[in-house]
Amino acid sequence: MTANPIATRLFVDPALGAGQTVGLDHQQAHYLRSVLRLSTGAELALFNGRDGEWRARIDALGKGWASLAVLDQRREQQPEPDLWLLFAPIKRARLDFMVEKACELGVSRLLPVFTQNTDVSRVNCERLRANCREAAEQCERLSVPEVAEPIRLRALLETWPVERHLLLGAESGEAPPVAEQVAQAREQAGGRAAGAANTAPWAVLVGPEGGFTEAELDALNKLPFVTAAGLGPRVLRADTAAIALIACWQAWLGDGDARPPFRS
Amino acid sequence: MTANPIATRLFVDPALGAGQTVGLDHQQAHYLRSVLRLSTGAELALFNGRDGEWRARIDALGKGWASLAVLDQRREQQPEPDLWLLFAPIKRARLDFMVEKACELGVSRLLPVFTQNTDVSRVNCERLRANCREAAEQCERLSVPEVAEPIRLRALLETWPVERHLLLGAESGEAPPVAEQVAQAREQAGGRAAGAANTAPWAVLVGPEGGFTEAELDALNKLPFVTAAGLGPRVLRADTAAIALIACWQAWLGDGDARPPFRS
Numbered sequence: 156m157t158a159n160p161i162a163t164r165l166f167v168d169p170a171l172g173a174g175q176t177v178g179l180d181h182q183q184a185h186y187l188r189s190v191l192r193l194s195t196g197a198e199l200a201l202f203n204g205r206d207g208e209w210r211a212r213i214d215a216l217g218k219g220w221a222s223l224a225v226l227d228q229r230r231e232q233q234p235e236p237d238l239w240l241l242f243a244p245i246k247r248a249r250l251d252f253m254v255e256k257a258c259e260l261g262v263s264r265l266l267p268v269f270t271q272n273t274d275v276s277r278v279n280c281e282r283l284r285a286n287c288r289e290a291a292e293q294c295e296r297l298s299v300p301e302v303a304e305p306i307r308l309r310a311l312l313e314t315w316p317v318e319r320h321l322l323l324g325a326e327s328g329e330a331p332p333v334a335e336q337v338a339q340a341r342e343q344a345g346g347r348a349a350g351a352a353n354t355a356p357w358a359v360l361v362g363p364e365g366g367f368t369e370a371e372l373d374a375l376n377k378l379p380f381v382t383a384a385g386l387g388p389r390v391l392r393a394d395t396a397a398i399a400l401i402a403c404w405q406a407w408l409g410d411g412d413a414r415p416p417f418r419s
Numbered sequence: 420m421t422a423n424p425i426a427t428r429l430f431v432d433p434a435l436g437a438g439q440t441v442g443l444d445h446q447q448a449h450y451l452r453s454v455l456r457l458s459t460g461a462e463l464a465l466f467n468g469r470d471g472e473w474r475a476r477i478d479a480l481g482k483g484w485a486s487l488a489v490l491d492q493r494r495e496q497q498p499e500p501d502l503w504l505l506f507a508p509i510k511r512a513r514l515d516f517m518v519e520k521a522c523e524l525g526v527s528r529l530l531p532v533f534t535q536n537t538d539v540s541r542v543n544c545e546r547l548r549a550n551c552r553e554a555a556e557q558c559e560r561l562s563v564p565e566v567a568e569p570i571r572l573r574a575l576l577e578t579w580p581v582e583r584h585l586l587l588g589a590e591s592g593e594a595p596p597v598a599e600q601v602a603q604a605r606e607q608a609g610g611r612a613a614g615a616a617n618t619a620p621w622a623v624l625v626g627p628e629g630g631f632t633e634a635e636l637d638a639l640n641k642l643p644f645v646t647a648a649g650l651g652p653r654v655l656r657a658d659t660a661a662i663a664l665i666a667c668w669q670a671w672l673g674d675g676d677a678r679p680p681f682r683s
Contacts, residue, residue: 252516259659261651294653327682334670387525387669388677389558395523395662402663403670405651406598413652418591 161210161229163191163199164292166299171206175225176214184221187213200229204298207232230416235298236409237356239264239319240401243363244275244305245393253394254283258290258300260401261409266358267305272365278305295415308371312378319356322404323375323383324396326366330383333400337407340382344408354409361397425474425493427455427463428556430563435470439489440478448485451477464493468562471496494680499562500673501620503528503583504665507627508539508569509657517658518547522554522564524665525673530622531569536629542569559679572635576642583620586668587639587647588660590630594647597664601671604646608672618673625661 169177179187187193195213201223202208208230211223240262244250254265265287267278283302291299315321322336344355360375367375375381386399405411433441443451451457459477465487466472472494475487504526508514518529529551531542547566555563579585586600608619624639631639639645650663669675 255656256659256662259653259655260663261653294655296653326679330678332670332676334675385675385678386666387673387675388679389523389525389560390679391523391558392519395520398520398659398662399524399666399670402650402666406596406663406667409651411598411649411651412596414594414649415590415652415654 161198161200163187163193163197164208164295165199165201166288166292167201167203169203171201171203171209171225171228173209173225173227177201177211177223177225179221179223181219184216184219187221188216188218198226199223201225202297205232208297230297232297235263235296236261236354236405238262238354238401238404238409239266239356239358240397241266241268241311241321241358241360242397243268243270243273243361243393244278245364246275249392249394250278250283251286253397254286255290256394256398257401258287258296259294260398261296261405262300262359262401263298264301264303266303266311268308268311268360269305270308270363270371271368273363274365275363280304295417309374312374315378315380316356317380319358319380321375321378321381322357322359322400323381324359324361324391324400325372325383325385326390326396328372328376328383330385333384333386333403336382336384337403341407357404357408359397359400359404361393361400364393425462425464427451427457427461428472428559429463429465430552430556431465431467433467435465435467435473435489435492437473437489437491441465441475441487441489443485443487445483448480448483451485452480452482462490463487465489466561469496472561494561496561499527499560500525500618500669502526502618502665502668502673503530503620503622504661505530505532505575505585505622505624506661507532507534507537507625507657508542509628510539513656513658514542514547515550517661518550519554520658520662521665522551522560523558524662525560525669526564526623526665527562528565528567530567530575532572532575532624533569534572534627534635535632537627538629539627544568559681573638576638579642579644580620581644583622583644585639585642585645586621586623586664587645588623588625588655588664589636589647589649590654590660592636592640592647594649597648597650597667600646600648601667605671621668621672623661623664623668625657625664628657 210226214224215222240257465475474490478488479486504521
């Protein structure tokens with residue numbers, strides 16, 4: 156294993172192992188050649204969400220194609236926190252930003268949900284997937300979060316896997332503070348952060364800019380797997396609430412105790 | 420006091436009191452008339468960071484000017500958490516977003532600091548002030564964070580008020596997890612969130628995209644008021660780290676126990 160960070164990381168699909176050859180798609184090859192201006196012999200890191208992270212070398216690089224030789228493994232694949240983000244779609248710039256932040260903060264799956272007050276009616280999931288890939292490459296995680304197709308909130312809850320806890324960002328009603336809620340969950344999980352290897356499955360749910368309707372909130376609060384949490388006296392935008400909840404969840408219930416690799 | 424939320428809130432400079440008349444600047448008048456399409460008789464809320472929040476009515480509205488009658492007080496001025504955000508300037512879109520989020524999450528003062536690896540050499544403080552005002556109006560807080568002029572990190576630390584704790588986002592080195600650090604500080608503050616009225620003064624510091632230099636980190640870690648904190652195994656962008664640290668600080672040491680006003 157190499158000890159230094161490698162600036163360029165790419166997510167690829169093929170299996171990774173010593174001695175293998177990996178071809179890049181048009182976009183990634185263009186990125187290496189025309190954006191980063193790398194040439195034959197340059198080293199980078201590859202990951203595919205299954206085989207850990209591998210050092211690779213550019214063997215050949217053309218206009219829109221590249222061939223890489225996989226050298227050795229830098230990191231083994233690690234278990235990662237099992238945290239979904241459920242969000243009502245918001246406007247594009249905010250959505251892009253929220254997705255990037257959620258990915259950096261270690262969310263495992265993104266689910267766009269339509270609620271009654273959701274203004275935005277379409278979601279470009281391919282765009283979100285590209286954002287996720289880029290953010291994952293940048294933040295050194297070993298996986299790219301899955302992006303699910305949009306679903307109505309009611310339909311989602313009807314088929315909800317009941318063992319998955321749902322942390323609900325609630326700006327109205329009697330929701331206890333998030334600090335209390337995640338500390339209590341942590342205590343129930345054994346008094347400390349469980350670590351990525353054995354975190355219980357959770358999800359974070361934030362409403363649309365117009366908030367949940369009273370009926371939606373009532374229905375949510377009746378569900379046995381829902382934990383409503385408050386985030387202080389200010390009225391947060393949906394994207395802000397999502398990022399704040401994920402940050403608190405990771406710190407107390409996720410892999411907040413771990414440290415970045417390849418740092419002194 | 421009125422019980423319902425008022426959609427439009429404006430930050431103004433003049434003193435606020437029942438029966439007073441407040442004139443708006445060109446931009447605010449234009450916003451009411453041409454963006455929101457309000458007319459005479461419409462109600463909105465005013466705050467100035469000193470006198471709480473007041474209900475007001477548009478008495479006259481022209482092209483680029485407006486006159487408002489201040490009616491009655493909706494909320495008294497409240498003490499707010501004393502949390503500064505120290506950040507190395509980043510590119511414009513990310514900076515705008517980070518400032519908006521910091522404001523929503525209740526930061527009291529923003530200080531751009533130049534570190535050795537800071538790429539960006541100029542900061543448009545007026546732009547940041549405008550962003551802060553807009554975010555404060557939107558999130559229902561009763562103040563607008565102050566934006567300080569940029570300063571070199573070394574100069575800032577030389578004149579640092581030692582009673583103000585500094586929470587340092589550290590991706591390298593031996594920094595304990597943020598959960599541990601804020602829980603410990605909360606215990607020292609009496610075992611619970613102190614509440615906005617009597618929070619100790621704190622600041623959050625995040626480095627530039629290139630990170631702190633080793634010398635900078637060494638110097639920071641030697642300072643008695645610095646608490647270094649880790650944020651998990653992923654390498655976060657500066658804006659993500661700032662938002663995550665602020666969210667955790669508010670939840671454990673700030674006003675995370677409070678609830679938004681005017682909500683059922």
